Amino acid sequence: MKRIVMATGLGLLATGCASEQARSPDPAFVQSATQLADTYQANLQAELSAAMKQVGPVGAISVCQSVAPALAADLSSNGDLAVSRVARRNRNPDNAVPAELDALYQQLEREPLRDGKPHVVAATIGQREVFMRALPMKDQPCSQCHGTNIAPDVKAAIDASYPDDRATGFAAGDLRGAMLVMRAAP
Template sequence: MRPAVPAIAALFALAACSGESEPPAPVLDEAAVIAASVPVAQAFQGDLKAQLQAALEAGGPVEAVSVCQQVAPAIAQAQSEASGAEVSRIAARHRNPAGGVPEELAQAYAALEAAPLADGKPAVQIVRTGDGAGAKVHFLSAIPMQDQPCSVCHGTSIEPALRAHIDQLYPGDLATGFKPGELRGALLVSWNAERFLK
């Protein structure tokens, strides 16, 4: 009977060793996500704002809406290709149905709606979705409603001619009636999660 004691002890030792050898689960480096995403978001917003301001000066709000419809997707595509991320805009009250809020990001978007600003800057949410090689990490940056020039096309008082033009370009438009400070949408920068695991 005695020889069984060392054998049992050896089994416990092996079990302990096997437990210790399991690698820790990878952790998402949120600081790295923010560092990579903020310049992409800023470049998108800066480019779009410059083109919209030029359109407003050249042809007024009607021209600005037309330019926004054409150039915003092109800017998102250019930023996607330059960064390696997927860049887009999403909104619960969207102008384009393709820019609705995905179900897996609804909770994060609701948090931005509740508090669009953090320390005077657009609030941010980070969400990880999926598993394995298909896992994604999403950086959402709030787009708070600004009084000017945004209220011209997204505010509570839209000129009839502009309203008709918006309806022509975006049937079923939901992106009006915003007050300054409210969440108008979010800039979405999505990456392969493996890049940020450590």
């Protein structure tokens, strides 16, 4: 974990975040952020898996639309950490990558997987500790709503729920987005 944090800090300096005074975050923050991201991802996947089985991909779209932000808000209300998902090609414009975190996100875009696992970057930028973990596209079930060959009824439901959707056309292994955990720096 120390190597990830150190490499991230050096990578940020090399990519021009020096003006943001990027530095390595507290290792305890990285550990807590990892646990929170794991919880959020596991709970969201459980909700979506259940919805896919009960109502199929068309019905699961509305579940994702309501459950994902509610779950993030609930988990973020339990302490000093805030969890969310961000993406450059997002479905919900509220989940855009914040400009000040673009250099971190670019690292994930260049290498969504590291040693076969989702790439993690972490840094202290300005007054915030930041943790991002890549969300590489999985073939199934993700491709049913985010892939290159989406069923017409699913595409129609996406368009109805998300008129400005940019979160389709992904292939397995592409960076779909990132888990984001932040807190005020100590």
